[in-house]
Amino acid sequence: MIASCARSPASEDAPILRMSLERNPQAPSLARAAVAGFSDRAEIPSHDLDTLSLLVSELVSNAVLHSDAPRPCGIELCARVLSPGAIRVEVIDRGSGFSATPRDPTQPIGGFGLYLVEKQATRWGVDSQDGTRVWFELAGPASD
Amino acid sequence: MGVQEQLQIATRRDAGRVILSLEGELDLATAELLAQAMQGVADDSMVVLDLERLTFIDSTGLRGVLAALERCRERGQEFAVTPGPQQVQRLLGVTGVSKHLRIVAAGDEVVA
Secondary structure (H helix, E strand, O other), X not given: OOOOOOOOOOOOXXXXXXXEEOOOOOHHHHHHHHHHHXXXXXXXXXXXXXXXXXXXXHHHHHHHHHOOOOOOOOEEEEEEEEXXXXXXXXXXXXXXXXXXXXXXXXXXXXXXXXXXXXXXXXXXXXXXXXXXXXXXXEOOHHXX | OOHHHHEEEEEEEEXXXXXXXXXXXXXXXXXXXXXXXXXXXXXXXXXEEEXXXXXEEOHHHHHHHHHHHHHHHHHOOEEEEOOOOHHHHHHHHHOOHHHHOOEOOOXXXXXX
């Protein structure tokens, strides 16, 4: 079974972005561009866009670098609006998952990706059924 | 978009210093370009990364900057970066990396 975006509890009209990315170094850049376009339609405040772009880039980079899924398996990116200015993003890959430890102190360089997600997202988490789904939410202006 | 369009690196030399100006996005795809550029600046006494025209950096890009710092340490070169735009400053700050970097003024005021 292919992992897919969790069903939206929000209105069916809420804007949704879905895209498949090849597992290669260009994936984070493509994901950022898509999410930037989506956030325009979704009326995400521009000051949240830096955070949104960064966290999307971190999760997709993690999926490219750390997944143990076979190469041809792509990465699925979903974003949807929860309420005006609030957004949920999911990055799904077919790997068996990785330890969701924000930062490994034995590695002086690296491990910043999930540390940043933990620090800057309103909520985040990892589900490891049918692959790995890492998600985060930004609550919008009120959370700043 | 190819990596060359995603990040351009211009090299200029000035008073024993080499300044690598990065324009575009420093991420998983383009960090390798910085590593390549660092290979060409082994003989300068000081390397400055000019980050003013960087439009985006994430943790993989930051890893590239730290790798450049490490190269300089190994080679006995001084290393510094310019502050960069707000997104860059924010990432350097929130990760604590800015504490480990020498940060110099941007542009022509870059002085030792």
